[in-house]
Amino acid sequence: MTTIKYPLNRPFDVGAGFEEPSDTYFFASSAAAYDAETHQGQMQWQRYLRKPRLSFNQIDYPFAASQGWEFPDEYADQPVTDFQLAFLSERTIRLRVKTRPSFSRRTSDESSLMLEEGAADRRFQWESRQEGDSAVVYESRFGSVTVGFNPWKITIRNSDGEVLTETRHLSDSKSLLNSNQLPFAFRRSSADMGNQLAASFSLHPDEKLFGTGESFTRLNKRGQRIDLFTTDALSAQTPRMYKPIPFYLSSRGYGMFVHSTAPMTFDLGAAYDDTQTLYTGEEELDLFLFIGEPKDVLSEYTNLTGKSPLPPLWSFGLWMSRITYSSEAEVREVAEKLRINGIPTDVIHLDTGWFDKDWRCNYEFSAERFDDPGRMISDLKEQGLRVSLWQLPYFTPTNPLYGELIEKGYAVLTGEGNLPTDDAILDFSNPEAEQWYKEKIAGLLELGVGAIKVDFGEAAPLNGVYASGRNGYVEHNLYPLRYNRAVADITRQVNDEAIIWARSAWAGSQRYPIHWGGDAENTDSAMAASLRGGLSLGLSGFTFWSHDIGGFVESSPELLYRRWLPFGMLTSHSRCHGAPPTEPWAYGEDFIVYFRRVTELKYVLLPYIYTQAKLSADKGHPLLRALFFEFPNDPGAWLVEDQYMFGTDLLIAPIFEEKTERNVYLPPGEWIDFQTGTRWIGGSWQRIEAGDIPIILLVKAGAVIPQLKPALSTAFLDWGHVRFEAYAGSDGSIQEPLCCSLFEPSEQKLYAVEVQGSAVTVKDSDTGQADSTKLGWVTLTV
Numbered sequence: 064m065t066t067i068k069y070p071l072n073r074p075f076d077v078g079a080g081f082e083e084p085s086d087t088y089f090f091a092s093s094a095a096a097y098d099a100e101t102h103q104g105q106m107q108w109q110r111y112l113r114k115p116r117l118s119f120n121q122i123d124y125p126f127a128a129s130q131g132w133e134f135p136d137e138y139a140d141q142p143v144t145d146f147q148l149a150f151l152s153e154r155t156i157r158l159r160v161k162t163r164p165s166f167s168r169r170t171s172d173e174s175s176l177m178l179e180e181g182a183a184d185r186r187f188q189w190e191s192r193q194e195g196d197s198a199v200v201y202e203s204r205f206g207s208v209t210v211g212f213n214p215w216k217i218t219i220r221n222s223d224g225e226v227l228t229e230t231r232h233l234s235d236s237k238s239l240l241n242s243n244q245l246p247f248a249f250r251r252s253s254a255d256m257g258n259q260l261a262a263s264f265s266l267h268p269d270e271k272l273f274g275t276g277e278s279f280t281r282l283n284k285r286g287q288r289i290d291l292f293t294t295d296a297l298s299a300q301t302p303r304m305y306k307p308i309p310f311y312l313s314s315r316g317y318g319m320f321v322h323s324t325a326p327m328t329f330d331l332g333a334a335y336d337d338t339q340t341l342y343t344g345e346e347e348l349d350l351f352l353f354i355g356e357p358k359d360v361l362s363e364y365t366n367l368t369g370k371s372p373l374p375p376l377w378s379f380g381l382w383m384s385r386i387t388y389s390s391e392a393e394v395r396e397v398a399e400k401l402r403i404n405g406i407p408t409d410v411i412h413l414d415t416g417w418f419d420k421d422w423r424c425n426y427e428f429s430a431e432r433f434d435d436p437g438r439m440i441s442d443l444k445e446q447g448l449r450v451s452l453w454q455l456p457y458f459t460p461t462n463p464l465y466g467e468l469i470e471k472g473y474a475v476l477t478g479e480g481n482l483p484t485d486d487a488i489l490d491f492s493n494p495e496a497e498q499w500y501k502e503k504i505a506g507l508l509e510l511g512v513g514a515i516k517v518d519f520g521e522a523a524p525l526n527g528v529y530a531s532g533r534n535g536y537v538e539h540n541l542y543p544l545r546y547n548r549a550v551a552d553i554t555r556q557v558n559d560e561a562i563i564w565a566r567s568a569w570a571g572s573q574r575y576p577i578h579w580g581g582d583a584e585n586t587d588s589a590m591a592a593s594l595r596g597g598l599s600l601g602l603s604g605f606t607f608w609s610h611d612i613g614g615f616v617e618s619s620p621e622l623l624y625r626r627w628l629p630f631g632m633l634t635s636h637s638r639c640h641g642a643p644p645t646e647p648w649a650y651g652e653d654f655i656v657y658f659r660r661v662t663e664l665k666y667v668l669l670p671y672i673y674t675q676a677k678l679s680a681d682k683g684h685p686l687l688r689a690l691f692f693e694f695p696n697d698p699g700a701w702l703v704e705d706q707y708m709f710g711t712d713l714l715i716a717p718i719f720e721e722k723t724e725r726n727v728y729l730p731p732g733e734w735i736d737f738q739t740g741t742r743w744i745g746g747s748w749q750r751i752e753a754g755d756i757p758i759i760l761l762v763k764a765g766a767v768i769p770q771l772k773p774a775l776s777t778a779f780l781d782w783g784h785v786r787f788e789a790y791a792g793s794d795g796s797i798q799e800p801l802c803c804s805l806f807e808p809s810e811q812k813l814y815a816v817e818v819q820g821s822a823v824t825v826k827d828s829d830t831g832q833a834d835s836t837k838l839g840w841v842t843l844t845v
Contacts, residue, residue, distance in 0.1 A: 072522045074290040077328040078342030084113040091247040094212040099199045102148035153203040160348040162249040162258040177571040206354040227317045231263035244335040258346040274311030277600040279592040282704035288333040293521040299583035306568035308603040318360035322349040324541040365683025369574035371606035372561035380409025382638035385645040387416035390432040412451040426503040440511035447776025449513030456489040475527040483524035491545035493530035501553040508557040520546040520567035543567035551575035576607040585614030601685025609636035629758035630717040632665040635686040663773040670769035675710030677806040694730040712766035716759035724752040733764035767803035
């Protein structure tokens with residue numbers, strides 16, 4: 064798979080070759096051997112060709128069994144290759160399948176980049192039993208795996224014995240044209256003799272699928288064909304993705320993760336409604352399957368690939384930015400106006416204009432426009448403001464670092480020793496190049512910079528040859544993970560904080576927060592698509608996510624900005640960024656008052672948000688959650704894609720049109736409007752009018768929401784006086800204890816708060832001991 068001819072850095076359909084009539088196809092047929100104790104076996108593949116068939120004036124290419132045609136006759140007619148199962152936990156199964164008898168290029172180094180160290184080496188003993196000569200069944204508390212021998216079939220069941228999914232065999236096809244429903248198979252390309260695997264599994268009629276990364280298309284991926292290839296999407300309204308992740312979960316109670324960096328295409332019932340086919344782009348399959356509800360599946364997946372650490376408290380405040388602030392005077396003026404207008408802010412971001420020439424990244428402030436960057440950063444920090452800086456790993460020919468990268472061998476080259484494009488692209492697979500880069504970033508962090516924007520990273524050339532010894536087919540999708548890791552590691556080393564601001568990602572990048580949604584258009588549709596992208600990314604293992612409030616491409620219309628702002632403030636991280644103006648004073652005095660009020664809402668809720676962030680990160684759960692994540696047993700919750708749960712207790716429904724009300728689906732239970740106090744009974748759709756702030760913000764009855772008086776920065780919040788607002792049932796009483804948690808930032812410690820009647824108890828979550836010294840926090844409102 065080394066010769067790729069597609070438009071530069073454009074996604075492509077990895078499975079398209081399975082339509083090729085000149086190639087040879089091998090279908091999983093039977094188990095030639097299997098050892099139930101070691102979970103290792105050998106699979107017999109049956110050879111097929113696509114043959115043209117005329118029927119009633121129509122040509123199709125169905126599959127027909129075939130005999131070998133190689134010379135000399137020393138090659139297997141019906142090849143036999145290895146397959147293996149492993150059980151990592153009571154919920155996690157690993158399936159590995161080869162398409163060649165012995166050779167494998169996969170290395171432990173490749174594995175370790177996506178997986179937590181040692182995570183794939185865990186083993187859990189599932190009970191096993193033989194079903195005659197036909198199958199072996201393995202069981203845990205949560206489900207079972209059946210290995211069928213003839214035909215070869217892997218069947219996953221839940222603890223009730225219901226089939227969740229199973230591999231597809233040719234005999235499963237009921238179509239008149241058997242080529243529609245591709246079985247578990249691989250194809251041998253006649254162009255380069257490369258093998259490519261297609262892992263096909265069953266789908267149920269009512270099944271829904273979610274995840275695959277930051278996908279802006281419909282939230283339910285059932286019926287979609289998705290190319291997993293990092294690309295500069297240049298939009299929030301196309302199938303292209305900055306952050307594709309080869310993982311998804313099912314409403315049936317399982318999830319799948321393909322452990323690979325090669326380009327992939329997931330056909331999730333698009334070609335044939337009852338079949339999902341994972342075109343892996345590789346000669347072997349390394350597939351992890353997880354059993355459970357969405358929370359279980361995501362916890363298991365992130366046990367494997369890593370969980371997001373908790374970013375610093377200040378990162379949860381407002382980030383003020385545009386493209387771009389270009390001088391020290393401009394930055395100081397923005398900071399001054401933010402403070403004069405009483406707008407809570409924690410970060411000022413400098414985008415592409417802090418160098419001598421816009422976009423020409425040399426990691427140095429322009430000496431002409433920035434008199435003393437270190438002093439500027441220090442002065443801003445005294446005002447409670449951090450500085451974030453943009454940069455990228457591509458170096459244009461006029462960049463002073465261009466020649467240095469080439470001379471030192473730090474740039475990606477082709478097999479002929481040329482640059483793949485006109486830029487010198489930093490090769491993060493080269494340890495020396497990575498160290499050179501980290502030293503550049505460290506110089507900025509040591510100057511006092513709080514965060515680095517990890518922009519781009521989606522365009523690692525396919526025709527490149529990398530210092531890792533591998534080509535771009537393997538390194539392209541891996542590039543964002545290497546890039547994210549490099550900046551995160553040096554930031555933690557210098558600042559001792561887990562924070563970057565990244566656009567591109569791959570599986571495992573959730574270990575290096577935060578990621579934002581790219582270049583969204585300034586439209587209602589892009590606002591809605593951004594939410595779908597954020598929810599999909601959250602369902603792919605990412606706890607934290609942000610987006611450009613108001614859209615990026617053009618100046619945001621004021622009415623759109625008004626509606627987008629509360630959505631942005633009720634996201635884990637909040638940044639105003641895009642074409643100028645983004646500053647509230649550019650829209651007039653009324654907008655300043657409005658902007659301040661909405662921003663203060665987030666700072667009021669920061670005790671809740673920060674605590675939920677900690678709890679979510681520890682479990683590998685998203686902070687922005689699709690409704691079904693909290694209500695998996697409510698069928699209606701699985702159908703909603705334009706609302707979300709913000710943590711466990713707040714339901715958010717943004718306003719995506721110039722209206723003051725919208726239809727809102729309420730899961731079962733009682734819900735209370737945060738702005739108006741109106742109560743609603745769930746399990747139904749309701750037409751709800753927004754409050755003064757144009758968004759629907761509802762609290763689950765029985766919740767206790769910790770809040771603070773707002774301040775101009777998280778640095779000035781008074782955590783010694785937290786107000787706990789108890790949202791009791793409709794009778795207004797608190798008969799049963801209502802509980803919440805509070806993660807205290809200075810101590811980095813979790814406390815449990817219990818409210819019963821008018822009594823409040825604060826306990827250390829680690830010890831369970833009551834802590835009367837913390838009662839000074841508490842102001843209780845019912």
